[in-house]
Amino acid sequence: MCSAAVSVPLHQKIPHLLTLCGGLRHLNQIHGLLITSSFVRSPTLSSLLLRRATDFGCMDYAERLFFTSSPFDGVPPHVLLYNAMIRGYAHNGPQENSLLLFEEMLQRDLKPNSFTYPFVLDSCTRLGNYGYGKKAHGQLIKAGYDAVASIASPLFKFYVEMERSCIAAGSLVDARRVFDGMLTKSIGMWNKMIFEYVNLGDVESARRLFDDMLERDVVSWNSMLSGYVRAADVKRALDFFGRMPAKDIVSWTMMIAALSDAGNLIAARRLFDEMPERNVVSWNCMLASYTHHGKFQQACNLFLQMHSQGVTPDGYTFVSALSACAHLGDLGLGKWIHINLIRDGLRLGAKVGTALIEMYAKCSDIDSALKVFVKMTEKDVFCWNVMIKAFAMHGRIVDSLKLFESMIKKGLPLNDLTFMSVLFACSHGGLVQEGRRIFSSMEKDFKISPRMEHYGCLIDLLCRNGQIEEAQAVVKEMPYKPDIAVWGALLGACRVKNDIKSAEQAMEKIQELETDEGGVYVLLSNMYATSSQYNEASKARQMMEEKNIWKTTGCSSVLEASVFREAP
Structure with missing residues (x-):
């Protein structure tokens, strides 16, 4: 015997239909059904319709339903309708409208309930409106909702964000008070409180x-x-x-x-x-550790091990591996990574592209560096800076300056590293007048205050081109205490002119810095030897030995800064 099918009333079907609703067209059909069946006058069903509209982000549609006399004609103001709209504005914005509707509820003597306050607090948090949030907190306490679990979480989040923004506060007093007042706390809430303290x-x-x-x-x-x-x-x-x-x-x-x-x-x-x-993040962590500490061969070996185990690299992997190749001058491995793993799309963005440019430039393949730069669809300012300096390091000074001018014409946001790169180019190209002009334009035209490194580049430019008096004047006028690079540049200029007196003065300043840079002592010793002052030359070498300072063959951090180092 077959049981008779149970007929479900229409008003009970509508909530289910709304959950199955796939878009605005279906929503319109359900809305029409509500109107023709007169269920539109039901606050429960009308609020569900509004809520579903806001779920789709259709705030214009929800506003037309809520604010116009039709199609909600004759439907009295109801807390359910306000809750649906307040929730919609909290999720989709503008959040200010959530607070305006909340105020309107109070003016209409509609009592907010436990479904109202979470979204009001969420809107206050997103807006950073801490005064209003505290006011809402006071109201919900008076209404007896402070112990409701659904309110505790957004209230806690509100006070956490409020106290984060108050740098001087340095504590989580109010957030902890809310936390302690919760009747039930999930592990997630405990973890959140611990995380905030951390x-x-x-x-x-x-x-x-x-x-x-x-x-x-x-x-x-x-x-x-x-x-x-x-x-x-x-x-x-x-x-x-x-x-x-x-x-x-x-x-x-x-x-x-x-x-x-x-x-x-x-x-x-x-x-x-x-x-x-392990996952790619753990591999990247170890890989970055090696490159950060200058263990570049270990980094390359680890990358190859990672590849052999079938781990798919990401952008962070490539940046670390390419950086290691750049420092080792390993063009073969760097090019293999590019051709076989990154391929031609440069799909991983500006950081990977910049790492490729740096690798090719440091491995003396400037043409490949330029090809990568041209093909990149996404370039940040650091990428431009690296390419400008790469050109300079390879003697293509004109190309460096053209790239700099192109940045200005495109309206790209120049930064202090941009000027470091182009001043470096001027210094290595002997462009004294151009270097002076670019240096003076920093603050005048681009509102960028020169740092010690910029003064160092200008002084190096002047010293390389025999303008030692002007360089000394810059040293006296600059608002920084000269560092070893500045005095080293002056010492190098003194050597060119064989100006022993000025060299000795520079050397006195260098000794005050208590540096272990051996290059300056070698320079001074060579100057004495050139002037046949062999006793003084011997004393300079002896001073190195007494201070346990040794000159690394073919390397001087005084006379040549790192090409691609990003300033802190």
């Missing part, structure tokens, strides 16, 4: 909260571990890591980074090798 640098408060937890997950342990890592407390981090009941890839990678930052690459690599599983 983010603030208050590791001790984070640890006390961690110890109070009745139940923990791996996120709890990782949050606390990150506190010790951020504080560079490697000893406590290692102890904590050893006591973790469960570790994931994040835990291992975090600990590897901590050991690397502390300079203990051997321990970092040992931990890396012990990892039960």
Whole structure:
């Protein structure tokens, strides 16, 4: 015997139809059904229609329904309708309208409920309107909603963001008060509170909260571990890591980074090798550790191991590997990475493209560097800076200046590194007048205050071209205490002119800096020898030995700065 089918009333079908609704066209059909069936007068069904419209981001459509007399003609103001619109504005914006509708509710004597306040607080958080948020907090306390779980989370988030913005506050007093007042706290909420303490640098408060937890997950342990890592407390981090009941890839990678930052690459690599599983982030962490500490051959070896194990590299992988190739001058590996892994699309953006340009330029293949630059669809200012300096290093000074002028014509945002690069080009091209003009234009035309490094470039330019008196005048007038690079440039100019007296004065200033740069002593010794002052030359060499300073063959950090180093 077949049971008779149960007929479901239309008003019970509509909520289900709204959940199945796939877009504005279906929404219009359901809206028409509400009108023809007179269910449009139902606040519950009308609010569900509004809510679904806001889910699709159709705020214009929702506004037409809510604010016009038709199609909601005759529907009295109701808290459900206001809640639907306040929620819609909170999610889609403008958030100011959420607060305006909330005020309108109060003026109409409609009582906000536990579904209203979360979205009002969310809007206040997004707007940074902390005064209004505190006001809403006071109202919900009076209404007796302060213990409602659905309100506690947005309230907590509101105070966290408020106290983050108050730099002078330096604490999480109000956020902690809300946290302590929660009747029930999920592990996620405990983890959030610990994370905020860690983010603030208050590791001790984070640890006390961690110890109070009745139940923990791996996120709890990782949050606390990150506190010790951020504080560079490697000893406590290692102890904590050893006591973790469960570790994931994040835990291992975090600990590897901590050991690397502390300079203990051997321990970092040992931990890396012990990892039960790795992802591209953990490989990148170890790879970046090697390049950061100048272990470029180890970085290349690790990259090849990563490739052999079938791990798919990402942009961070390529930047580290290409940087290692650049420093080693390993054009073969760098080109292989480009052709076989990155290929021709440069799909990984400006950072990878810039790393390729740097690699080719440092490996003496300036034409390939230029090809990469031209093909790149996305270039940031640092990419332009690197190409300008790459041209200069390869003697293509005119191309450097053309690229600089092109940046200006395109209206690109120049920065202090742009001027470092182009002044470097002027210095190596002997363009004294052009260098003076560009230096003076920094502050005058581009509102960029010259740093010590810019003065150093100008002084180097003047010294290289025999303008030692003007260089000395710049040294006296600049608002910085001259560093070893400035005095080294002056000393080099004195050597060209064989100006022993000025060289001795520069050497006195260098000795005050207590530098271990051997190149300056060699320069002075050679000057004395050229002038047949062999006793003085011997004294300069003897001074090097007494100070235990040795000149590295073919290298002087005084006379040549790193080409591609980005200033801090």
